[in-house]
Amino acid sequence: MTTEYDFHRIVMSYLSKALPEDVIPFHSPNGGYRRASEAGRLKAMGVIPGLPDVGVVNGGKIFWLELKAAKGRISPAQAYCHRRLEAAGSPVSVCKTLEDVEAALIHAGIPIRARVTR
16 A cells, blocks of 8 residues: 555656646645644744645646545645635645546646556
8 A cells, every 4th residue: 555655756756757847846845743843933934734735836827736645534724725725726636546646637737748657
């Protein structure tokens, strides 16, 4: 079984090959355990709870990918953040497989140069 960490690495590797040079993917390091003091500093710096894992910048807009392991679920903070992003015109797709990622990119109109093969 693939862990969520492994899935993140697989997705970022795929995006580095599949997206054209002018489409920029980035990973948000929001997740994981933080000591209270570090969490407080990050919050003061503007870190947003629930921000999706991966942003894809294309044509001046950001499309978001929330990556989950096979049995993963969205937290309340993630659901709230996703609603806010959608309302701001920045769509979010929840993906549990590499095929989900590819389908989300295609649905969002983001050009891809490499297809998922299994």
